[in-house]
Amino acid sequence: FPGAGGGNDIQWCFSQVKGAVDDDVAEADIISTVEFNHSGELLATGDKGGRVVIFQQEQENKTQSHSRGEYNVYSTFQSHEPEFDYLKSLEIEEKINKIRWLPQKNAAQFLLSTNDKTIKLWKISERDKRPEGYNLKEEDGRYRDPTTVTTLRVPVFRPMDLMVEASPRRIFANAHTYHINSISINSDYETYLSADDLRINLWHLEITDRSFNIVDIKPANMEELTEVITAAEFHPNSCNTFVYSSSKGTIRLCDMRASALCDRHSKLFEEPEDPSNRSFFSEIISSISDVKFSHSGRYMMTRDYLSVKIWDLNMENRPVETYQVHEYLRSKLCSLYENDCIFDKFECCWNGSDRQVLIVMTGSYNNFFRMFDRNTKRDITLEASRENNKPRTVLKPRKVCASGKRKKDEISVDSLDFNKKILHTAWHPKENIIAVATTNNLYIFQDKMN
Amino acid sequence: MLGKGGKRKFDEHEDGLEGKVVSPTDGPSKVSYTLQRQTIFNISLMKLYNHRPLTEPSLQKTVLINNMLRRIQEELKQEGSLRPVFVTASQPADSLGDTFREAQPAFSHLSSQPLLPPDLVSTTTPLESCLTPASLLEDDTFCTSPTVQHDGPTKAPPPALQPIKDSFSSALDEIEELCPAPTSAEAVAAETADDDSKAQPSESTIQKPEGFLESRTAEPKLMDSLPSNFEITTSTGFLTDLTLDDILFADIDTSMYDFDPCTSATGAASKMAPVSADELLKTLAPYSSQPVAPNQPFKMDLTELDHIMEVLVGS
Numbered sequence: 149f150p151g152a153g154g155g156n157d158i159q160w161c162f163s164q165v166k167g168a169v170d171d172d173v174a175e176a177d178i179i180s181t182v183e184f185n186h187s188g189e190l191l192a193t194g195d196k197g198g199r200v201v202i203f204q205q206e207q208e209n210k211t212q213s214h215s216r217g218e219y220n221v222y223s224t225f226q227s228h229e230p231e232f233d234y235l236k237s238l239e240i241e242e243k244i245n246k247i248r249w250l251p252q253k254n255a256a257q258f259l260l261s262t263n264d265k266t267i268k269l270w271k272i273s274e275r276d277k278r279p280e281g282y283n284l285k286e287e288d289g290r291y292r293d294p295t296t297v298t299t300l301r302v303p304v305f306r307p308m309d310l311m312v313e314a315s316p317r318r319i320f321a322n323a324h325t326y327h328i329n330s331i332s333i334n335s336d337y338e339t340y341l342s343a344d345d346l347r348i349n350l351w352h353l354e355i356t357d358r359s360f361n362i363v364d365i366k367p368a369n370m371e372e373l374t375e376v377i378t379a380a381e382f383h384p385n386s387c388n389t390f391v392y393s394s395s396k397g398t399i400r401l402c403d404m405r406a407s408a409l410c411d412r413h414s415k416l417f418e419e420p421e422d423p424s425n426r427s428f429f430s431e432i433i434s435s436i437s438d439v440k441f442s443h444s445g446r447y448m449m450t451r452d453y454l455s456v457k458i459w460d461l462n463m464e465n466r467p468v469e470t471y472q473v474h475e476y477l478r479s480k481l482c483s484l485y486e487n488d489c490i491f492d493k494f495e496c497c498w499n500g501s502d503r504q505v506l507i508v509m510t511g512s513y514n515n516f517f518r519m520f521d522r523n524t525k526r527d528i529t530l531e532a533s534r535e536n537n538k539p540r541t542v543l544k545p546r547k548v549c550a551s552g553k554r555k556k557d558e559i560s561v562d563s564l565d566f567n568k569k570i571l572h573t574a575w576h577p578k579e580n581i582i583a584v585a586t587t588n589n590l591y592i593f594q595d596k597m598n
Numbered sequence: 599m600l601g602k603g604g605k606r607k608f609d610e611h612e613d614g615l616e617g618k619v620v621s622p623t624d625g626p627s628k629v630s631y632t633l634q635r636q637t638i639f640n641i642s643l644m645k646l647y648n649h650r651p652l653t654e655p656s657l658q659k660t661v662l663i664n665n666m667l668r669r670i671q672e673e674l675k676q677e678g679s680l681r682p683v684f685v686t687a688s689q690p691a692d693s694l695g696d697t698f699r700e701a702q703p704a705f706s707h708l709s710s711q712p713l714l715p716p717d718l719v720s721t722t723t724p725l726e727s728c729l730t731p732a733s734l735l736e737d738d739t740f741c742t743s744p745t746v747q748h749d750g751p752t753k754a755p756p757p758a759l760q761p762i763k764d765s766f767s768s769a770l771d772e773i774e775e776l777c778p779a780p781t782s783a784e785a786v787a788a789e790t791a792d793d794d795s796k797a798q799p800s801e802s803t804i805q806k807p808e809g810f811l812e813s814r815t816a817e818p819k820l821m822d823s824l825p826s827n828f829e830i831t832t833s834t835g836f837l838t839d840l841t842l843d844d845i846l847f848a849d850i851d852t853s854m855y856d857f858d859p860c861t862s863a864t865g866a867a868s869k870m871a872p873v874s875a876d877e878l879l880k881t882l883a884p885y886s887s888q889p890v891a892p893n894q895p896f897k898m899d900l901t902e903l904d905h906i907m908e909v910l911v912g913s
Contacts, residue, residue, distance in 0.1 A: 239653045345657040376658045
């Protein structure tokens with residue numbers, strides 16, 4: 149990227165940042181998921197307080213060719229509320245774990261949002277006109293005295309200020325004993341799956357009172373439990389195929405046509421352990437925190453604690469590419485275990501559908517995020533920070549000094565702030581615009597045009 | 599994890615622990631390896647048992663930590679030593695140590711008997727000292743024999759089940775530890791094999807967090823007690839043959855079972871004081887075909903349970 153030749157190298161510039169400026173982070177404001185819709189016009193975030201905030205991209209100003217439209221708040225609503233499970237005497241968090249958009253079919257937009265236990269289908273619709281001129285009601289809604297009505301008129305629609313309304317259309321509840329970690333909409337756009345630690349359920353978007361269990365890895369005796377489901381996703385093109393990843397670093401591909409209960413996988417993807425890297429923490433760092441199919445469906449990407457791996461669906465015994473996100477943490481695993489950072493669940497994403505570009509992105513600590521170019525095999529580390537970020541200024545690459553003498557502008561591993569983690573990133577489906585979530589801020593970067 | 603925002607400082611001490619993992623057979627680095635392993639073991643225990651969240655703990659995290667502990671235990675077993683030195687200062691554990699002996703002499707059978715003062719070795723049922731209604735509600739659950747470990751469990755144990763309240767879960771855990779499920783033969787074997795080298799429960803008690811009243815003492819016992827963490831999330835029936843509706847204390851005052859684990863410094867037994875053990879035994883005796891004796895499982899049906907509940911609540 150930096151300084152290298154090649155017209156394809158993207159130069160990322162700061163565009164916008166959303167969220168509070170204070171250092172004191174309100175717990176409810178912690179961003180827990182980020183997702184572009186299918187056109188990229190809308191960008192949704194979910195937070196720990198159960199709220200969903202949707203940003204809308206301004207229509208491109210044809211005269212201003214230097215930048216793409218900015219994202220502004222379009223709708224904010226409370227998706228989930230905290231609940232209390234009286235039987236277990238435990239709270240059910242309202243934190244939004246995932247948001248997934250449905251493709252747009254009419255004027256309204258639909259998305260699925262989920263917390264640990266309940267999935268909801270939300271309809272977001274615009275209202276920019278309202279009927280006026282009722283016969284029996286005043287404009288403010290009060291009823292008119294019928295005796296004062298002397299003429300009749302037909303109410304007409306008149307323009308009003310744009311109002312964006314979100315309403316819950318379906319609530320899919322009571323199907324998960326364990327915590328939901330993933331939802332994924334099928335390519336048939338009629339069904340979707342939801343996965344918790346031990347089970348995966350299949351739903352029809354129209355039907356809320358039943359779901360079908362398609363994967364169940366709960367052992368008869370819970371004492372024997374050693375592995376949980378960490379993520380699941382439908383294949384982008386093949387509506388009977390899905391994958392799920394585990395805490396032991398395996399990915400299973402299942403075909404729903406094979407049987408009703410897909411406990412037996414069609415394929416099992418697992419890389420043999422590298423004996424030279426064996427440690428107490430081998431299992432924990434192999435736990436996969438995210439799995440994403442490529443747009444073509446030929447590849448899938450997994451994220452474990454230290455690396456990103458690209459798998460060819462035709463090859464089960466090892467990934468075709470492995471990228472080290474922050475290998476310098478390998479010698480710090482004990483501390484990271486102690487402070488729980490080793491359990492952080494980083495997500496990963498592919499670039500948009502531009503076929504020329506093949507880049508994957510993921511987050512790290514110290515508000516750093518990483519991109520790996522699969523074509524050039526080059527990688528870059530960037531930082532999401534309000535400092536030194538002026539619009540249309542190209543971001544300066546960062547470098548972490550693992551050991552030895554620290555060069556100027558490098559940051560030593562010991563100075564990394566492990567409280568500043570980037571877990572959620574998203575890439576615009578069509579353009580080189582990315583959304584990067586720090587703890588409570590959302591950064592939008594875009595490539596430098598012309 | 600959030601809020602402080604302070605930069606982490608590199609702890610010099612940990613440098614030695616965290617380097618490349620060395621084989622345990624290397625000479626001088628064996629100490630380092632053992633120390634590292636020990637530290638990780640302690641950290642893992644603290645993570646599991648010091649955590650009392652308002653929300654359910656992450657099952658994935660619990661599973662990974664459990665696996666870590668099991669792996670280390672396996673290693674320790676293979677190396678022949680079964681009692682690691684607990685590096686972390688466990689003052690609460692020490693203070694609880696005596697009371698644990700007192701509260702749960704049921705565990706006396708787990709360690710070599712001679713190690714315990716004779717007066718604490720209970721020859722009668724565990725009911726005497728760790729009474730809870732949950733134990734009575736269990737369908738043919740527990741054995742009264744102190745030697746049950748070696749005779750094999752004499753019940754068909756239900757899986758570790760969903761507790762209604764903390765007191766229930768602790769009672770269940772005690773019961774489980776008396777009669778582990780057949781599938782944890784590993785744990786049973788471990789105990790049989792290592793009885794001699796085992797520490798007294800009280801010596802090796804770990805830091806006792808609030809909320810967990812059972813004694814998680816001898817390591818192999820962890821094998822049994824670990825899974826109870828999973829059970830927070832299970833929704834399987836609390837009782838195998840009985841439904842909750844049969845027993846639900848809808849009209850029963852359960853205030854005596856509501857106790858604040860934080861303040862319970864003297865273990866479960868003290869809180870169960872309202873019903874005396876003798877009284878209960880007398881109540882139970884007529885219902886079993888034989889007097890309560892070792893090696894006899896308890897079997898009761900619903901009417902008996904109702905009566906017992908009346909006794910417990912009525913007093």
